[in-house]
Amino acid sequence: MLSKVRDKPECTDEVQVRLDRVSKHYGNAAALTDLSLDVRRGEFLTLLGPSGCGKTTTLRLIGGFEVPDRGAVAIGGRDVTGVPPFQRNVNTVFQNYALFPHLTVFENVAYALRVKRLPGAQASERVTSMLDRMGLADKAGRYPRELSGGQMQRVALGRALINEPTVLLLDEPLSALDAKLRRTMQLELRRMHAELGLTFVCVTHDQEEALAMSDRIAVLDAGRIAQIGTPQEIFDRPANRFVADFIGGCNFIPAISRSDGTIIMPECKVSPQTGPEAGRGIVLAVRPHSLRLGTPEEGAIIELAARVSDIVYLGTAVRLVLSLADGLGLTAELGKDAVEKSGAKPGVVLRLWARAQDVIVFDAARSGHDPH
Amino acid sequence: MILTELSSRKPAIDWSWHLRLVAFLGPAALYALVFILVPYANLLIYSFWKTDNYTIVRDFNLGNFARVFESPVYLSVIANSLLVASIVTICAVVLGYALALYVAFFTGMRRKFLYFLMVIPLWTSFLLRAFIWRLILGREGVINSGLAWFGFTDEPLSVLLFNRFSVCVALTYVFIPFVAIPVYAALEKIPPATLEASMDLGASPFYTLRRIILPLSLPGIIPGAIFTFCLSFGDFVAPSLLGGPSGIMISSVIINQFGSAFDWPFGSALAIFVIVVVGIAVALARLLERRYE
Amino acid sequence: MNDELARWSRGLRRSSQLLGVAIFFFLYAPIALLVAYSFSGSRSLTFPIRSFTFSWYVSLADNAELLHSILNSLSVAAAVVPLTLILGVPAAYALSRFAFIGSGTVNHIFTLPLMIPGIITGLSILLLLKSLGIGLSLWAVVLGHTVAWLPVVVGQVAARLRRMDRYVEEASLDLGAGYAETFLRVVLPNLKGAIIGSALLVFTLSFDEVAITFLLTGTENTLPMQIWAMLRRGVTPEICAVATLTVVMSGILIAVGVRADKD
Numbered sequence: 009m010l011s012k013v014r015d016k017p018e019c020t021d022e023v024q025v026r027l028d029r030v031s032k033h034y035g036n037a038a039a040l041t042d043l044s045l046d047v048r049r050g051e052f053l054t055l056l057g058p059s060g061c062g063k064t065t066t067l068r069l070i071g072g073f074e075v076p077d078r079g080a081v082a083i084g085g086r087d088v089t090g091v092p093p094f095q096r097n098v099n100t101v102f103q104n105y106a107l108f109p110h111l112t113v114f115e116n117v118a119y120a121l122r123v124k125r126l127p128g129a130q131a132s133e134r135v136t137s138m139l140d141r142m143g144l145a146d147k148a149g150r151y152p153r154e155l156s157g158g159q160m161q162r163v164a165l166g167r168a169l170i171n172e173p174t175v176l177l178l179d180e181p182l183s184a185l186d187a188k189l190r191r192t193m194q195l196e197l198r199r200m201h202a203e204l205g206l207t208f209v210c211v212t213h214d215q216e217e218a219l220a221m222s223d224r225i226a227v228l229d230a231g232r233i234a235q236i237g238t239p240q241e242i243f244d245r246p247a248n249r250f251v252a253d254f255i256g257g258c259n260f261i262p263a264i265s266r267s268d269g270t271i272i273m274p275e276c277k278v279s280p281q282t283g284p285e286a287g288r289g290i291v292l293a294v295r296p297h298s299l300r301l302g303t304p305e306e307g308a309i310i311e312l313a314a315r316v317s318d319i320v321y322l323g324t325a326v327r328l329v330l331s332l333a334d335g336l337g338l339t340a341e342l343g344k345d346a347v348e349k350s351g352a353k354p355g356v357v358l359r360l361w362a363r364a365q366d367v368i369v370f371d372a373a374r375s376g377h378d379p380h
Numbered sequence: 381m382i383l384t385e386l387s388s389r390k391p392a393i394d395w396s397w398h399l400r401l402v403a404f405l406g407p408a409a410l411y412a413l414v415f416i417l418v419p420y421a422n423l424l425i426y427s428f429w430k431t432d433n434y435t436i437v438r439d440f441n442l443g444n445f446a447r448v449f450e451s452p453v454y455l456s457v458i459a460n461s462l463l464v465a466s467i468v469t470i471c472a473v474v475l476g477y478a479l480a481l482y483v484a485f486f487t488g489m490r491r492k493f494l495y496f497l498m499v500i501p502l503w504t505s506f507l508l509r510a511f512i513w514r515l516i517l518g519r520e521g522v523i524n525s526g527l528a529w530f531g532f533t534d535e536p537l538s539v540l541l542f543n544r545f546s547v548c549v550a551l552t553y554v555f556i557p558f559v560a561i562p563v564y565a566a567l568e569k570i571p572p573a574t575l576e577a578s579m580d581l582g583a584s585p586f587y588t589l590r591r592i593i594l595p596l597s598l599p600g601i602i603p604g605a606i607f608t609f610c611l612s613f614g615d616f617v618a619p620s621l622l623g624g625p626s627g628i629m630i631s632s633v634i635i636n637q638f639g640s641a642f643d644w645p646f647g648s649a650l651a652i653f654v655i656v657v658v659g660i661a662v663a664l665a666r667l668l669e670r671r672y673e
Numbered sequence: 674m675n676d677e678l679a680r681w682s683r684g685l686r687r688s689s690q691l692l693g694v695a696i697f698f699f700l701y702a703p704i705a706l707l708v709a710y711s712f713s714g715s716r717s718l719t720f721p722i723r724s725f726t727f728s729w730y731v732s733l734a735d736n737a738e739l740l741h742s743i744l745n746s747l748s749v750a751a752a753v754v755p756l757t758l759i760l761g762v763p764a765a766y767a768l769s770r771f772a773f774i775g776s777g778t779v780n781h782i783f784t785l786p787l788m789i790p791g792i793i794t795g796l797s798i799l800l801l802l803k804s805l806g807i808g809l810s811l812w813a814v815v816l817g818h819t820v821a822w823l824p825v826v827v828g829q830v831a832a833r834l835r836r837m838d839r840y841v842e843e844a845s846l847d848l849g850a851g852y853a854e855t856f857l858r859v860v861l862p863n864l865k866g867a868i869i870g871s872a873l874l875v876f877t878l879s880f881d882e883v884a885i886t887f888l889l890t891g892t893e894n895t896l897p898m899q900i901w902a903m904l905r906r907g908v909t910p911e912i913c914a915v916a917t918l919t920v921v922m923s924g925i926l927i928a929v930g931v932r933a934d935k936d
Binding site (some may be wrong): 396397400403404405407408415416417418419424426475478481483485494499500501502504507508512513514515516518519520524556571606607611613614615616617631633635638651654655658660662 | 684692693694697699700704706710738751759760761763766767771779782783786787789790793794796798799800803816820823827861874877880883884897900904909913916919924927
């Protein structure tokens, strides 16, 4: 992955944080295996993955809360492996905020300056302006237990930013907020990132959040980076089956690529195409919203007939739960009108197709999700 | 930025972690070593020595332990101590549990007040709570003078004080809060939804008590019962004040060996015996705890 | 449990109510009696009490031996409290925040004196001191009490630490505070309640302790030892008066302790 990133034109950009082949074990369980990652100066990078994929461990390695078993961590060109958190110019917004319960909002935000023994007047000036900026001016004397979730979030941000860190780490920053507030805070974080020009490294398990906020996303799977790229790259050109499935969800249809360049697939018709090496097992990945109803048009690659087993209304769209004759399950998300026109109801067999540019072909042998 | 060969470096052992551990734990660990482990080890060594004509002979032998098990006097004192400890444990667990349950049924300020009432006795002098029973059970105590005043008895009852009964009453009285407080803490942790679920599934309150509340409060009962058993087994205040000749317990005998009898090795052997009993009780409790985890 | 339970199990509640009230009576009637006798006009403590007087309290003030023993008890407790805190608070922190091999065993060793009857702990220290040729004194009593009540501090502080969000400490490190500064600025302030609570508990436990003191004190008497000596001459109203005063003191200390432990 690392070399791939370097080959790109942006590789001349300054690297702010570098993880070089780090491994970390807890007991016998491997949290990270030979992970390498470059975070560029000023970017908003999100570490995304299911729980237990090692994303939080990665963040804690950057923060200095964990020491890697092998490998090295560098921040701003300095090797900081084994350097404790208080000697790194990196600050963290913790999951559940970890505000100091015995200190007021003002004292929480002032903490880093007090530790630095900054003169009182200077410190309170900076804290006051930070509180203003966070919209917390009227909450200065409150204790954390007297604040709402959104307010605590802003105190945590203000506290981490007061020291002007070179990198801001965010550990599931929005997970404790309700859905509506989360959307607002996503935009807020993006705006703040643009204003401050800092490097943000964020951890989340929420793909929507990652897609909405990040400049780049690193998808982690079982302690390794499965793919790293812009949200669009990750979504449109997933590197493997895991990424395709984890981000956006996907149907996987096994098929065989023949030596004559055609693809055969049980129960489906596949147009000839040039693709992976001939004579091998492949997997065709189609996102639910890429399946279309009715007669195939020009450029169709897959045609299939599937029986409807359930119809789920999602509001603007409708999700069809389908099964092929051999039992393979599929889901399709379609416009309400199209579904109504097709007369879909449980038990009915529908014809579906997908365009070539919407289908991703994976090699069956390598694209599988490693069992671990 | 060039960071070649970064990962080939082996991370050093985290000395700061060890240093901090020693700084925080060191003083207390040293104190525990010198004033807990060494004294108990010393006691063990003494128990293998013997006395000859009021001087201690440093000659390894098991005579002290043989003496404990061969003499009917010591065996009966041990039996009495075990009996008293068992009676007290049972009574204190039953009454302490009922008390904790009673307090847990209340809410708000009343509950806080009752909890306060439950805790206060723990903070008052052990000696005081034992000697009160002389006032109550004695020949001229409240019960006897009360009975005489009402004209129920002509002669004061002598069965009340200076026997096993009075020791058990006083120790039960002392140890009820020792059971009630941990049980209350365990009851507090039971989510109300668990009980509602049980009732919702058709269980009666008593069935719920037996099958849900009781098992879930075992983490409170076990430590309470163990404390009560161990501390009442080795108590010397209650038997000295209220025991009389039939209520002699092992600690009085031990004290005697270090006082008038001047047989330190034998006293040490008896003390080791108490430690072994405590150890067995604790081990049994841990076994129980593990079974119900 | 909350009011739902109360609503659900009224039957259980009624039967437990009767028993609960009876047990509270069992716990408090003797103490009430003690207080009543301390005001009894008659020297012989028989029922019913026929006259009332404050003279026993007045005579306490003239009892030089007793006052001296109270001073001794206070001195011992005043030495034991800081010792147990200085040793116990960092130890509790180490035991609950450092996952080191053998931490369970170390914890068990600290807890030993809580399970082993005081008389045995007292004896073992007595033997050690004798072996080393050190004489008995109030200092030996301080030593014994510290051993006995150290687990109280360790237990209470460790319980508070278990409920404390450990990410708060990481946040402090993250914001530039070193380990020592984090302990002083973040950990200690959040342990305030537990520290005050356990200090008060250790104070009263040490103030009232008999078994260890009995073995380790030299010629000096502490208050419980003085009461012990007075009891040989039988229970008198003076003893009841002293006991009443200690109950009042305990009540005040526990009220302070409960208030401190609230946060």
